[in-house]
Structure formats: C-alpha cells, structure tokens
Amino acid sequence: MSKAKSSKNRTAREAQHAYTTCVSPYVEFPLGHGKFIQGDCLDVLKDLPADEFVLAFTSPPYLNAVNYSQHVAKIKGHLKYWQRENISYDEYRQFLIDRFAALLRVVKPGGYNIVNISPVGWNGERVALPFHFVVWMEQIGWKFKEDIIWEKAIARDRRSGVLLQHPYPGYYYPSLVSEYIFVFQKPAPRKDRENIYWNRTAEEKEQNRLDLTHFQGEMSKNVWKIRPLSPQENLHPAPFPLELAERVISLYSYRGDGVIDIFAGSGQTAIACEKLGRRHVSIEILPEYVDYAVKRIRACIAQTRLL
Ligand SMILES: C[S@@+](CC[C@H](N)C(=O)[O-])C[C@H]1O[C@@H](n2cnc3c(N)ncnc32)[C@H](O)[C@@H]1O
Numbered sequence: 001m002s003k004a005k006s007s008k009n010r011t012a013r014e015a016q017h018a019y020t021t022c023v024s025p026y027v028e029f030p031l032g033h034g035k036f037i038q039g040d041c042l043d044v045l046k047d048l049p050a051d052e053f054v055l056a057f058t059s060p061p062y063l064n065a066v067n068y069s070q071h072v073a074k075i076k077g078h079l080k081y082w083q084r085e086n087i088s089y090d091e092y093r094q095f096l097i098d099r100f101a102a103l104l105r106v107v108k109p110g111g112y113n114i115v116n117i118s119p120v121g122w123n124g125e126r127v128a129l130p131f132h133f134v135v136w137m138e139q140i141g142w143k144f145k146e147d148i149i150w151e152k153a154i155a156r157d158r159r160s161g162v163l164l165q166h167p168y169p170g171y172y173y174p175s176l177v178s179e180y181i182f183v184f185q186k187p188a189p190r191k192d193r194e195n196i197y198w199n200r201t202a203e204e205k206e207q208n209r210l211d212l213t214h215f216q217g218e219m220s221k222n223v224w225k226i227r228p229l230s231p232q233e234n235l236h237p238a239p240f241p242l243e244l245a246e247r248v249i250s251l252y253s254y255r256g257d258g259v260i261d262i263f264a265g266s267g268q269t270a271i272a273c274e275k276l277g278r279r280h281v282s283i284e285i286l287p288e289y290v291d292y293a294v295k296r297i298r299a300c301i302a303q304t305r306l307l
Pocket of ligand 1: 060061062262264269283284286
C-alpha cells in the first residue's frame, strides 16, 4: 500500500471536518515491526488485506467529549480553550458503525476486537454509550465475549463532592473512576476453529507463556486496576496507559501476530507491540498526533535496541 500524498500539508481545521466525512489521501511511516498511517481509518481499512489481524485494540474518539483538532490548536498556542465538537449522537453512531464494520473485514475469523470505551456527557446528561455500543457491534457481526472494567483508582472529577455539600438522598453522583474494556470476536466459519490459537505449536506456546505471578490478585477478575496517565506523561488528551495495552496484547496475541489500532492517537498500542514483538498497524487522522506518536515509537525502538 503506498498512497503517499500531500496529506502532510493538511491543517487541523481541515482534519476536523474530516472527522465525519473523510475522503483523505494518506501517508505511512514504517516503524520497527509495523507502520503508522495518517488518514481516516475508514479509507485506510479499505486498502488493507482481508483476514490479516489476530487482534484489534483501540479507544474510539469520545463523541463530543474531546475536540481533538481544537486540542491540537491549543497545544500549538493558536487557541486558548478548546470547545466540544458539535455532532449529533446519530452521526456519531454511524461514524463508529462504518469504521468497526470495515474493521471486521481485516480481522481473521476467530480474531479479537478489544475496545476501551466509557459513558460520555451529552447536553448535561450521562449517555450510556458503552451499552449502546455493544448492540451496534453485535448488529455489525461482532460477537460479544467479555466486559472488563478498567478501574483507574484516581478520581479526576469531583462529582461525589455534591453529597458532601448536601448529605441527603438524591444528591449522589459517584466520582467516575472506571472505563470499559469490551472484548468482541469475529465469528469463525467452524466452531472448532473459533479458538484462533488452535494450531499454535507447543514451542510457540512455550515462547508465549504468560507470567501469572499476580494472576490471583488481579488478572483473574474482570476488574483491572491500572493507573491512568497524567497529562504530563503524554501530550494526547485521551491516551490509555501502556500497561493496559501490554496486558490486552499479551493475553490475546502471540509473538509475531498482527495487531491493528484504528484510532491510534499517541501510539500506545504500537509501542506495546514493539515491546512485545508483535507486528502492528496504527491509523490516526490528525497529522500532529501522528508526528508525536511516530517520535515516541522511534524512541521506544531505539531504546529497545540499546537493551
Ligand atoms: C481516544 S483517542 C485514542 C488515544 C490512544 N488510544 C492513545 O493511547 O493515545 C481517539 C483518536 O482517534 C482519532 N480519530 C478521530 N477520528 C478518526 C478517524 N476517522 N480515523 C482515524 N483516527 C481518528 C483522534 O484524533 C484521536 O487521536
């Protein structure tokens, strides 16, 4: 695939429009065991081979909670504040359905699609996005497998403070410390091939043996306690921690397998793949985030070579 075109020159403002209506040419950066591609994942996915990846892992853009283009303008000093993006819930639903349907084609039968998602605020209300999302994914053809709660331990919001001010029934707004990690699977044509790892050799299994030292304490349950990143640790406004990506990738793929992240942001999935010896493809629409991710992945590769 080599559609290297002039998308480097696209401004964040142009990319903002691309959020729902993209027809974008794209450029790609080969990196270690994989590549990073700048473009709308809907376009890019159409050019990838079918049944290519064992695992997809991503966190989609959060409805209107983060306006990524304006966030980029703010860190460049062009804007003082960024505002929420004004799109309807229906547009957002279609945006996700189109892209996760395109993803289904490139994942191997029996392969996994793991998605980090959480409820979002919309016109002053909390929207049950994760629960709607599961239904949309099932309608597309993904099979629901697991719901894992990522417990972030640190509460960034102060919702529960309302009860301290008004210690009466009706004032309970718990501080939000969790997000969902949903596991979906692409159905396999034969039941006995649903376990995508059915034909791995004893040697491969041994090479991919998991470290279960902390298994009983934490990993055995569907609540994972993982510290979220602070804004100082990553320039992106909504990164997931490397530890989360590493855990998902180790549990659902073997060394050398192909992993894809269709909303790649700062490149956490690609970095985890480099560290764990997986092949990887990452897609991100905003050139500024692509730049940032590519630098981070190159630094990780350089560091790994020094070890
Ligand atoms: C929640 S963030 C992902 C953060 C990432 N998991 C990380 O750890 O850095 C979602 C990303 O999707 C990107 N995005 C939005 N629309 C896109 C599209 N159509 N194609 C590809 N990326 C898109 C946004 O720019 C944003 O960086």
